[in-house]
Every structure is written in structure tokens, then in C-alpha cells.
Amino acid sequence: MNDKVYNKLKFLIIFLGIISVIILLVIAIVCFKDVSIIEYISKELW
Amino acid sequence: MNKKLVKQISVLTLMALTVAVVDTSVYFLFTNRSINNLSQAMQAKSIEVGDYIPFQEGNKNVTSDSGIELKGNLPVVDGAAALLPVFSSFVQACYPENSVSFENGDFTSDSALQFHNTRGSYQGIVDKTADIVFCAKPNQAQLDYASSKGVELELTPIGHEAFVFLVNKGNPVDNLSCQQVKDIFNGKYTNWNQVGGPNRPTNPLQRNEGSGSQTALENFLGSEVKTNPLGFIGGSIGFSFRYYVETVVDNGNVKMLSLDSYYPDRANIRNGNYPIINDIYAVTRKDETNENVDTFLSWILSPSGQSVIEDVGYVGV
Numbered sequence: 001m002n003d004k005v006y007n008k009l010k011f012l013i014i015f016l017g018i019i020s021v022i023i024l025l026v027i028a029i030v031c032f033k034d035v036s037i038i039e040y041i042s043k044e045l046w
Numbered sequence: 047m048n049k050k051l052v053k054q055i056s057v058l059t060l061m062a063l064t065v066a067v068v069d070t071s072v073y074f075l076f077t078n079r080s081i082n083n084l085s086q087a088m089q090a091k092s093i094e095v096g097d098y099i100p101f102q103e104g105n106k107n108v109t110s111d112s113g114i115e116l117k118g119n120l121p122v123v124d125g126a127a128a129l130l131p132v133f134s135s136f137v138q139a140c141y142p143e144n145s146v147s148f149e150n151g152d153f154t155s156d157s158a159l160q161f162h163n164t165r166g167s168y169q170g171i172v173d174k175t176a177d178i179v180f181c182a183k184p185n186q187a188q189l190d191y192a193s194s195k196g197v198e199l200e201l202t203p204i205g206h207e208a209f210v211f212l213v214n215k216g217n218p219v220d221n222l223s224c225q226q227v228k229d230i231f232n233g234k235y236t237n238w239n240q241v242g243g244p245n246r247p248t249n250p251l252q253r254n255e256g257s258g259s260q261t262a263l264e265n266f267l268g269s270e271v272k273t274n275p276l277g278f279i280g281g282s283i284g285f286s287f288r289y290y291v292e293t294v295v296d297n298g299n300v301k302m303l304s305l306d307s308y309y310p311d312r313a314n315i316r317n318g319n320y321p322i323i324n325d326i327y328a329v330t331r332k333d334e335t336n337e338n339v340d341t342f343l344s345w346i347l348s349p350s351g352q353s354v355i356e357d358v359g360y361v362g363v
Contacts (some may be wrong), residue, residue, distance in 0.1 A: 004052045017065035021072050028076035032205065037251050037284035038212065040293065043078055043297035044282060046216025 075279060077193050093127040093294050095161055099148045100138035106131065108357040112139040112345055116338045120145050121200040124167040125180030128290035129326060131358045132205075133180040134159060140342055152166055164258040170196045178339055179329045180204070181256035182287070183265065198332040203325035204346050205360045208288040208310035209262045210302040210322075217281050219243040221304040223304060224266075224321050230283055231263070233272030247280030259286050262324055287324075288315075289359050315361045324328055326360065 094234075097106045110130075120141060137159045139174060147156040150159040153160050162170055168188040170176035172195050184199065186194075192199050211227055213219060222230075222241055229235045231250045239245045252271050263271070263285050274280060288310045291302060302310050305321050306355045314320040329348060330339055345351045352362035 001050055001054050006058075009058055013058065013061045013065060017061075017068065020065070020069050023210050024069065024072045024077045028072075037253060037282075038286065038295050038300055040251065040299050041212055041284050042297045043080045044214040044216070045074060046214050046281065 058289050070152075086161055093130055094179070095130065096148075098130050098134040100134050100141070100146050102144045102148075102160060103140075105134075107138050108135040109133045110135065110139040110350060110356050110357075112350055114140055114345055115142055115343065116140050116342060117142070117259075119336050119338060120158040121177035121336055121339045122158055122160060122170075123176065123178055123180070123344060124162055124170050124176040126164040126167065126182065127161075128207075128258070128287050128294060129180040130161060132326075132355060132360065135332050135358060136342070136351070136352050138347060139351075164261075165254070165256040167347045168192075168256070168329075171199065171331060176334060177330065177334065178342065180273050181327060181329060182207075182262055182324055183327065184329070184348075185256055185261040185264065188255060200330045200332045200334075201325075201327040202330070202343060202347070204328050204351075205326045205362050206315050206323050207326050208315050208320050208322065209259070209266065210286060210288050210291060210310045211305070212284045212286060212291060212300045213303055214281060215299050217243065217301075219303065220301075221307055223306050227283075227305065228267055230268075231267055233274065234240050236274050236276070243281070247274055247276040249277030249280040249282040251282050251284040253285075262287075262322075265294055266322055277286060293359055299325050312361055313360075325363075 052330065056093035099105055100107060123133050123137055140157055141322040147157040160170070160176060162176075164181045165188075167176060167181055168184050169181045169191070172192045183201070189199070211222070217238070219238060219242060226235065226241045230248050232239070235241055235248060237245060237247055249274065250271055252263070252273075283303075286295075288302065291297075291300070304310070308314045308319045310320050315323055328343055330343070346354075347363070355362045
């Protein structure tokens with residue numbers, strides 16, 4: 001694998017990683033205020 | 047395969063795995079726990095209204111022979127989600143069959159039975175779109191709204207109910223004192239290990255202003271809730287009413303806490319041992335002139351009406 005392809009793949013993974021986290025956080029923040037208490041508690045990991 | 051290629055593939059694989067782990071963590075810590083309570087799906091989850099349509103075959107209402115059938119100017123009935131099984135059974139017992147109409151998942155505007163939950167019901171009784179509503183105690187804003195419209199509300203206790211605190215089933219804490227609960231909600235305790243639990247931040251939750259259980263929480267605490275900045279990675283504590291948790295929602299992943307060593311069951315409500323017992327009310331306007339309201343209320347307080355409350359699962363007065 002030449003360095004150009006390697007660097008592009010690294011950039012792509014980092015870019016997709018950041019975008020996916022932002023999307024997940026936006027979904028969480030947008031919906032956060034309307035949370036249902038019982039559903040929220042039931043989905044906690046213990 | 048040369049060494050350089052192996053190293054490059056290893057680095058890329060490690061990076062991809064790191065991204066996957068971070069995404070999964072974010073999903074389970076934040077996204078998965080956030081639910082839009084105002085969405086159609088969540089409204090439906092609040093209570094399955096379709097299960098409690100009076101006179102409908104196979105409904106979950108309690109059947110009772112009240113010996114009365116209201117006629118003429120029928121009072122419009124509304125109330126809280128947790129009390130829908132009660133007031134729908136009342137309507138079934140005392141109203142004529144053609145008085146209730148339910149279409150496309152909602153009661154029609156000419157139906158004598160409506161369902162707008164606590165906030166909508168208190169607005170309805172003041173705006174005169176409802177004549178008798180079944181709810182927990184109103185909050186100050188709801189009383190102020192009534193005053194601003196020149197309406198005086200009359201609250202008639204028709205039953206008792208436990209105000210309960212909830213945690214995830216995996217939380218090892220089963221019992222708290224009332225003071226411990228207050229100290230979790232007012233921010234004095236910020237970790238479950240301060241009340242006998244594991245080393246994990248507490249996460250006191252709140253509901254919408256004006257909801258029945260939020261008002262009950264404010265009355266119990268007597269102070270504002272202080273949220274824990276680390277709560278989002280912690281273990282939550284929420285609140286509701288016993289019947290709603292046990293019967294309407296019946297979510298196997300949450301459990302009700304004992305308070306001062308008393309579990310919130312009907313026996314401990316009846317004998318008064320459970321420390322936070324709230325009245326449930328039939329709320330009317332003081333200047334109400336519709337005689338059917340008095341007839342309906344009198345029946346609700348009679349042994350026949352009280353047996354409906356008991357049969358649904360509440361504790362009568």
C-alpha cells in the first residue's frame with residue numbers, strides 16, 4: 001500500500017469516526033429534553 | 047507480505063476498532079437513553095388509550111353496576127394517564143353507551159370522555175372544555191392559571207396512591223430513607239456509595255413542569271432539584287406513581303425503592319406506613335351548576351364507586 005492511499009484511509013477512518021459521534025450526540029441532545037423517565041432508567045447499563 | 051504493509055493494516059484496523067468502540071459507547075451512554083417523549087410512539091407508550099375505551103368489548107375497564115345512568119347535560123371527563131383506567135371505568139358505569147366516541151386513536155370532540163393527561167386536564171377544567179378531571183394535586187402555575195381566569199377549583203379526594211422512586215433493576219440499592227432521597231435530589235449526595243450503593247454518580251431525573259408526578263416531587267422536596275454534572279454516566283433515580291409503574295408501564299428493568307424500609311404496595315398505603323402517600327382527586331369548578339356532576343361525584347364516593355377504585359388497583363378513601 002503506498003503512503004498516499006494509507007494516509008487517505010487513515011483520514012477517512014478519523015473523519016467517519018468524528019462524524020458518527022457527532023450524529024449520535026446530536027440525536028441524543030435533540031431528544032434529551034423529552035426523555036421518558038422510566039424508559040431512560042430501564043436502558044441504563046448496570 | 048512485507049513488514050510495512052502489515053504495520054499499515056494493523057494501524058488501520060486498530061483505528062477502525064477504536065472508532066467502533068467509541069461509537070458504541072456514545073450510543074449506549076447517550077443516544078440509546080434519549081427518547082422523544084413527545085413523539086407519537088412515546089405518547090402511545092404513556093398509556094394504551096385504546097385498551098380503556100368504555101363499552102368496547104374486551105377493554106381493560108372494571109365493570110360495575112352503578113345503578114345510575116346519567117342523562118341530559120353529561121359532564122365531560124378528563125384526567126391523568128395513570129388514572130385513565132379509573133375514570134374510564136367510572137364513565138362505563140354511569141354514562142350512556144353513545145356518549146363516548148373514539149376514532150383514529152383519539153376521542154372525538156363531542157365525546158363525554160377525553161384524555162389530555164394532567165397538564166391538558168387542568169387547562170381543560172379552567173377553560174371549561176372539561177367538567178370533572180381526575181388528577182394528582184395541581185401545581186402553583188395551574189392554580190394561578192385558574193385564578194387568572196376567575197375559576198376556583200374544588201379538589202375532592204377519591205383515593206390514595208404512593209409516590210414512588212425508581213431505579214434500574216441492576217442498581218443494588220433497594221431502600222432509602224426519605225432524607226437520603228431528598229439529599230440525592232438537592233445535590234448533597236452525588237454518588238450512590240454515599241447511600242450504600244456502588245461507586246457510581248447519582249443522576250436525579252426530572253419530568254416536565256406541570257405533570258402530576260413532577261408536582262408531587264416538588265411538594266415532597268420543598269426545594270429545587272440540583273442535577274449532577276456527572277449524572278449522564280451515573281445511575282439514575284426517577285419517580286412516578288405506584289399504579290402507573292406497576293400496571294400501566296410494567297417495565298421489568300426498573301424497580302421501585304422502599305422508603306424508610308416500607309415498600310410501596312397497597313398494604314403499606316392502606317395502613318399508612320409508606321411515607322409518601324398522595325391523594326388522587328376529582329377536580330371540579332366550585333361554581334359548577336350541572337347536577338350530574340354532583341350525582342357522579344356522590345356515586346364515586348359511595349361503596350360502589352370506591353370498589354371500582356379498589357378493583358382497578360388503587361386504594362380508596
